[in-house]
Amino acid sequence: MWDYTDKVMEHFTNPKNVGEIESPDAVGEVGSIVCGDALKLTLRVDKKTEKITDAKFKTFGCASAIASSSILTEIIIGMTIDEASKITNKVIAEKLGGLPEEKLHCSVMGMEALEKAVANYRGEPAKKETIGEEKEICKCFSVTDQKIIRAIKENNIRTVGGVTHYTKAGGGCGKCVPEIQKLLDEFWDKNDAKCEVKKAKVKPKKCLTNLKRISLIQDTIDREIRPPLKADGGDIKLVDIDRNKVYVSFLGACLGCPSTGVTLKALVEAKLKEFVDENIVVEEVSG
Amino acid sequence: MKKIIYTDNNATTMIAPEVFDAMKPFLTERYGNPSSMYTFGGSIHKDVEEARGKVAHLLGASDLSEIMFTSCGTESDNAAIIGTLRTYPEKKHIITTKAEHAAVLNLCQYMETEGYRVTYLGINEEGMIDINELKSSIDTDTALISIMYANNETGVIFPVEEIAEIARQRNVVFHTDAVQAAGKIPMNMTKFPADMVSISGHKIHAPKGVGALYIRRGTKFKPFMIGGHQEHSRRGGTENVASIVGLGRAAELAEEHFDDEIKRVRELRDKLEKSLLEKIPNTRLNGSKDKRLPNTTNIGFEFIEGEAILLMMDAENIAASSGSACTSGSLAPSHVLRSMGIPFTFIQGSIRFSLSRYNTEKDIDHIIKCLAPIIEKLRKISPYGN
Numbered sequence: 001m002w003d004y005t006d007k008v009m010e011h012f013t014n015p016k017n018v019g020e021i022e023s024p025d026a027v028g029e030v031g032s033i034v035c036g037d038a039l040k041l042t043l044r045v046d047k048k049t050e051k052i053t054d055a056k057f058k059t060f061g062c063a064s065a066i067a068s069s070s071i072l073t074e075i076i077i078g079m080t081i082d083e084a085s086k087i088t089n090k091v092i093a094e095k096l097g098g099l100p101e102e103k104l105h106c107s108v109m110g111m112e113a114l115e116k117a118v119a120n121y122r123g124e125p126a127k128k129e130t131i132g133e134e135k136e137i138c139k140c141f142s143v144t145d146q147k148i149i150r151a152i153k154e155n156n157i158r159t160v161g162g163v164t165h166y167t168k169a170g171g172g173c174g175k176c177v178p179e180i181q182k183l184l185d186e187f188w189d190k191n192d193a194k195c196e197v198k199k200a201k202v203k204p205k206k207c208l209t210n211l212k213r214i215s216l217i218q219d220t221i222d223r224e225i226r227p228p229l230k231a232d233g234g235d236i237k238l239v240d241i242d243r244n245k246v247y248v249s250f251l252g253a254c255l256g257c258p259s260t261g262v263t264l265k266a267l268v269e270a271k272l273k274e275f276v277d278e279n280i281v282v283e284e285v286s287g
Numbered sequence: 288m289k290k291i292i293y294t295d296n297n298a299t300t301m302i303a304p305e306v307f308d309a310m311k312p313f314l315t316e317r318y319g320n321p322s323s324m325y326t327f328g329g330s331i332h333k334d335v336e337e338a339r340g341k342v343a344h345l346l347g348a349s350d351l352s353e354i355m356f357t358s359c360g361t362e363s364d365n366a367a368i369i370g371t372l373r374t375y376p377e378k379k380h381i382i383t384t385k386a387e388h389a390a391v392l393n394l395c396q397y398m399e400t401e402g403y404r405v406t407y408l409g410i411n412e413e414g415m416i417d418i419n420e421l422k423s424s425i426d427t428d429t430a431l432i433s434i435m436y437a438n439n440e441t442g443v444i445f446p447v448e449e450i451a452e453i454a455r456q457r458n459v460v461f462h463t464d465a466v467q468a469a470g471k472i473p474m475n476m477t478k479f480p481a482d483m484v485s486i487s488g489h490k491i492h493a494p495k496g497v498g499a500l501y502i503r504r505g506t507k508f509k510p511f512m513i514g515g516h517q518e519h520s521r522r523g524g525t526e527n528v529a530s531i532v533g534l535g536r537a538a539e540l541a542e543e544h545f546d547d548e549i550k551r552v553r554e555l556r557d558k559l560e561k562s563l564l565e566k567i568p569n570t571r572l573n574g575s576k577d578k579r580l581p582n583t584t585n586i587g588f589e590f591i592e593g594e595a596i597l598l599m600m601d602a603e604n605i606a607a608s609s610g611s612a613c614t615s616g617s618l619a620p621s622h623v624l625r626s627m628g629i630p631f632t633f634i635q636g637s638i639r640f641s642l643s644r645y646n647t648e649k650d651i652d653h654i655i656k657c658l659a660p661i662i663e664k665l666r667k668i669s670p671y672g673n
Contacts, residue, residue: 002594012598018668033671034631036592036612036620040670058670060635062594062613066668140619164618171618 005097011067019056028117035141037061041113050081064103071095072110085118101165137179140172152187216276224271244279292605292650297439297641303492309536313529338535345538347475355500355518356531360466360487361390363500366511367462367483371431373509378430384408385626386438410626414443414574425457436465440623441574442583451480470541482506493537497530544644552642553581555651560584562655582642587633590671599661610637
């Protein structure tokens with residue numbers, strides 16, 4: 001069972017702006033029954049102001065596809081075509097309070113329909129990322145290399161599973177998985193190389209006075225560690241520092257959470273090693 | 288919690304109250320190990336054997352030693368298939384169907400990576416296999432035929448008796464995954480010449496985590512779960528006593544309720560099916576109407592998607608399942624319905640209702656009342672709806 005947010009369920013059970021605008025000013029259609037979801041978006045646009053005065057949708061798909069479409073119409077009504085053209089799948093997912101990762105492709109479908117509608121309004125051919133040959137990678141869901149690369153780039157995807165969540169590619173027979181991996185490897189080889197250069201410049205400094213060291217640890221905790229914990233309802237506090245040993249205690253939802261052991265090493269210690277000192281060891285103590 | 292209208296019994300079933308009562312002593316005071324020498328433990332051996340007797344009776348087995356308890360249907364399937372392949376290491380060919388449960392299908396696909404050749408028999412639009420295709424697939428290299436008794440998604444019953452006869456003539460071991468059939472329709476192993484039969488507890492009102500494998504006397508078998516002397520050294524591991532006792536009681540109850548299942552449950556299923564097909568346009572029955580389990584119906588609602596239907600039904604406290612892509616765990620819709628060649632417009636909106644003896648006419652009326660507006664609402668949202 002999917003863990004849908006209340007917002008998703010609200011837009012699924014009572015979708016807004018269902019239907020089709022008669023003789024619309026713009027139409028965007030994506031997907032098909034074979035793919036498992038499809039969306040037809042129709043817009044009414046004020047020619048003078050280029051404002052979207054009305055938007056309606058018809059969607060074939062699951063709860064999150066219907067909810068994504070519904071919220072999309074709410075987002076874009078009142079926007080200018082220009083403003084709407086900047087709406088990404090992230091905005092759609094965020095407005096819904098998040099989507100299960102396996103369902104992120106539903107928000108991508110919303111974005112694609114909108115892009116097509118904008119292009120249709122402007123009388124342009126459908127927008128393409130790069131000029132050149134597009135190659136169909138996933139035969140089951142007709143997903144091209146361009147679409148995959150774009151998803152990787154825009155959503156910082158690192159795994160084949162991630163690509164499947166956003167684009168569905170690789171989610172059918174699975175034959176294209178090696179090709180998706182190749183695209184990931186190629187993309188990140190290029191981009192990580194760029195990042196390495198940046199990272200090298202901000203190498204942690206080792207010769208810190210004790211006071212500076214303490215404040216850097218506290219800063220790192222505040223900046224890098226607490227926000228993701230807080231996002232899950234938890235928190236952490238610095239208890240003591242004894243040379244390379246840093247003692248922390250978990251708070252809020254982290255208390256009694258079985259995965260704090262992992263969090264301690266994979267997040268807290270890793271970040272402190274990255275930003276302060278490679279030799280740091282973190283231990284949990286009761287606050 | 289509101290009363291749930293539970294029509295997903297091919298997924299799992301409610302533990303019968305009688306089953307729970309039978310299990311209780313073994314979850315509390317009678318915790319001994321049946322292998323022990325002292326009475327406190329050793330006496331429990333008798334309870335395990337009594338349960339074995341009840342399962343043997345359900346299947347019409349001629350000897351208690353033909354029943355081996357396992358942890359689930361999947362283990363039974365694995366034990367049957369891997370046990371047989373280990374027995375005949377020189378033979379490298381398996382025959383199965385495209386409609387199998389993942390427990391058999393994925394295992395066979397895995398065996399392909401281990402150097403086995405697998406023939407996957409196709410199914411037609413009725414969900415039925417072609418016996419001639421089976422016959423022509425058997426060769427001297429064939430180690431095993433594994434074909435399900437009844438399909439979990441459509442309820443379609445395969446001609447397993449005929450298959451067993453063919454396998455016997457050709458001297459090939461025949462295993463059938465009867466997880467969906469056992470306890471719903473009578474079975475008699477003295478007349479049905481299959482060599483191995485898998486069953487599962489939680490599909491027949493026993494708890495999850497227990498199953499059994501029928502192994503016909505004289506069938507060569509190498510253990511899959513290697514360990515202690517339990518189950519005649521064919522399946523190591525201390526017996527899951529409480530659940531085995533539960534399975535025994537469930538087997539007994541299933542026999543008592545066969546008539547109810549075959550008459551009343553079938554009538555309820557037929558009423559549900561007929562009403563939905565008549566009342567709602569653009570619907571179809573997926574699978575054979577006649578050669579079917581009495582409790583299952585799989586209906587395709589065109590132009591809408593299954594998960595959406597299920598969630599709307601959930602809001603009405605109705606539990607069922609779907610073959611749509613969104614509900615399958617993968618992104619591809621049901622392999623069974625696709626193999627049947629059912630149009631995608633129907634597959635994505637396919638809903639399986641699977642009843643049990645605990646369903647009432649009131650349940651069915653509630654579903655019939657709720658479904659039409661749900662389908663209508665979703666079709667209004669769908670771009671293909673009009």
